[in-house]
Structure formats: C-alpha cells, structure tokens
C-alpha cells in the first residue's frame with residue numbers, strides 16, 4: 574500500500590510516522606518550506622494528542638515531546654483586578670464536562686513540529702503544492718502538483734488545513750465560514766516577568782482576565798526538562814535552532830475582530846496592534862505584551878466548518894482542519910484523526926478489511942467526534958452523491974480561511 578499525504582502539519586506528520594512505523598509507504602507533500610508558516614508558539618495538548626503521539630511516533634520522539642511539555646493543566650483561572658492587584662477570582666475544572674477543554678499540558682508548537690519532522694527527511698517533500706487529483710479506473714489516485722509533477726498512490730489524504738485543496742475538489746459542498754474573529758497571539762520570555770508575581774499566580778493553568786471590555790488569555794510554559802538536555806538524551810538527531818533557542822515563556826492571546834486588526838500583517842505590525850489594544854490594561858498585563866518577542870506575534874484567523882452529511886468512502890479522505898475546525902483543540906483532533914486513520918489503514922494493509930471499509934470506519938468516527946451534532950435523518954447519516962474527483966481543477970467554494 575502507498576499513501577500520499579498533502580500537508581506537513583500536526584495531522585499529516587503524525588500520520589506519516591504512524592504509517593512508516595507500520596511498514597506502509599508514505600510520501601508527504603508540503604507547500605511551504607521546512608520552516609512552515611507561523612502558527613503561534615503554544616498549543617494546549619490533551620489526551621487525544623498524547624494518545625496519537627504514543628501510538629504513531631517512535632518511542633524516542635514521544636519521550637522528547639513529553640519531556641519538554643509544561644506542567645499539568647487541570648483548571649482554568651479567571652483573574653480580576655482588586656485594589657490594583659491581579660488576583661484569582663474563580664477557577665473552573667478542565668474536565669471536558671463544563672466545556673470542550675480537557676485537562677492537558679502546554680506544548681511549544683515549533684518544538685513539537687521539529688520533533689515530528691525528525692526522521693521524516695526522506696518522506697516530506699517541501700515546496701510541493703498539491704493542485705488536483707484524479708481517481709483512476711484501477712482504484713488508485715493520481716495527484717498533481719504546481720510544478721507539473723504527479724504521484725500515484727492507493728490512498729490520498731488531505732491534511733492540508735482549513736483551506737484544503739483536496740477537500741475543495743473532493744467535497745465541494747463543504748463550506749468554510751470566516752467568523753471575522755482573529756486571535757492576536759504572542760509569547761514573552763518568562764525572565765521579563767520576574768518580580769511581577771504573575772507567573773506564580775497562574776502556575777501551569779490557563780488563565781483569562783477581563784480588561785476594559787476585552788478578554789486576555791495567558792499561560793506559562795516552564796519546560797519540564799530543558800529542550801537541549803532532553804534532545805541530547807532522547808533525540809540527538811533533532812538538530813534545530815528551535816531546540817537551542819527555546820526558553821520558558823508566557824503565552825498570551827487577545828481575541829479581536831478583523832476590523833480591529835485592520836491591515837496589520839507582519840509580526841511586528843501585529844505586535845504593535847496588540848500593544849495598542851492592551852494600552853489601557855493593568856500595568857502587569859501591559860508588561861506581558863510590551864516584552865513579547867515581536868517576531869513571534871501572529872494574528873490567527875478563526876474559521877468555522879459547519880457539520881456536513883456523510884459521504885460514501887473512497888480512496889480519498891481528509892483529516893484535521895481540512896474537515897473540521899476547533900481553534901482551542903483542533904491540533905488534538907488532527908492528531909486523533911491521524912491515529913485513527915493509521916489504525917484502519919494498517920488493518921487494510923494486512924487484508925483484515927477492505928480499503929474502503931477502513932476509510933469509511935475512520936470517517937464515521939471522525940464525524941461522530943468532531944461534529945457533536947451531526948446532520949442526520951432520523952439518526953442515520955444522510956448520504957450525498959459521490960464526491961468529485963475525476964480530474965479537473967476542483968471547485969473553490971471554500972472561503973480558504975487559514976490560520
């Protein structure tokens with residue numbers, strides 16, 4: 574069996590490791606260069622991401638990733654200002670019951686990506702933009718790339734994010750809605766906050782504070798093990814500036830609208846906009862933004878994919894943001910998808926089920942868990958006509974809202 578994966582994000586790279594470890598041939602095509610595009614510095618990582626890591630990655634990779642996560646996050650704090658001081662007003666358990674957030678740990682996103690890329694040097698083709706596919710009479714799928722090259726495989730997986738070109742051709746009826754919401758996200762070296770008491774107040778917990786009609790979210794990542802020491806012990810093959818440059822930090826996020834963001838695009842412009850937005854905040858909160866690394870500040874878009882009816886399984890499928898978007902835990906869902914799809918494909922490669930049954934089983938589970946209120950007719954998923962996929966350049970009804 575050969576699998577072509579489009580997109581070297583969290584989902585695509587996790588799947589590639591899982592398939593390789595099971596002896597299945599896999600090639601990942603990634604539009605960007607090795608550095609990727611800025612996606613923010615932090616991720617809240619929960620049991621779904623951890624289970625996928627453990628199932629799909631080689632043990633040294635798992636050890637490296639887990640050694641460099643932050644401490645346990647079991648509650649969300651709500652801070653407020655009292656007599657000029659920031660205090661904890663309330664806390665809510667992150668138990669998956671009082672909201673979608675589950676307990677977990679904070680992860681340095683660029684470091685996790687570097688770990689995921691390690692060992693896949695001969696598997697990932699960078700600078701390769703997927704443009705379209707064709708389902709062939711012999712059951713295989715041929716993919717085309719912007720440079721005119723092609724590749725043919727038994728399965729094509731779109732792990733190409735919310736603007737997915739694979740989804741646009743395969744499931745042209747799926748809509749992506751731009752919510753107009755944007756998240757300004759940055760990170761501040763923890764040493765810059767020494768003496769303020771804020772890191773100690775928060776501990777490992779995610780914290781929100783209401784300030785001047787706005788909300789600011791924060792979290793501290795103190796690496797459980799320094800990344801350099803962890804890589805020397807677990808993954809010496811991981812040679813990346815991310816490892817040597819990483820230090821403990823405080824992540825922060827400011828939800829704004831596109832209107833408020835305006836034309837700010839470069840990291841420095843987005844950082845200045847964040848400073849303007851936080852100008853009236855408590856002095857300690859302003860310090861967080863003022864002392865941030867400007868080049869790590871990003872404005873992320875929040876798109877939305879409404880639930881869709883089920884479709885018949887075929888040798889083309891989609892994982893992660895390409896089919897569902899969840900800003901606070903979409904990375905975990907993308908890795909969960911990769912984990913599930915890998916398990917099903919391994920069974921198919923061993924002759925324990927057909928390829929279509931494998932992909933159908935993955936898609937059923939993905940739709941059930943990623944769209945809690947699926948579009949059903951009397952409890953049975955409503956089938957739509959066989960998706961597109963016999964050549965052509967594909968539709969483009971997706972709004973292409975990217976993060």
Ligand SMILES: Cc1cc2nc3c(=O)[nH]c(=O)nc-3n(C[C@H](O)[C@H](O)[C@H](O)COP(=O)(O)OP(=O)(O)OC[C@H]3O[C@@H](n4cnc5c(N)ncnc54)[C@H](O)[C@@H]3O)c2cc1C
Nearest residue numbers: 580582583584604617703733734893894900902903904905
């Ligand atoms: C503000 C914000 C905060 C978030 N916080 C969290 C969090 O705390 N925890 C969490 O789990 N998730 C979080 N998420 C969600 C998370 O970032 C995404 O769900 C996750 O990155 C999705 O991974 P993916 O692999 O599906 O897609 P992506 O990470 O988007 O990767 C897709 C890849 O495909 C490539 N690509 C695209 N088109 C093509 C093409 N035509 N050809 C080749 N390659 C292509 C892209 O370059 C990219 O590398 C957050 C999102 C936002 C917006």
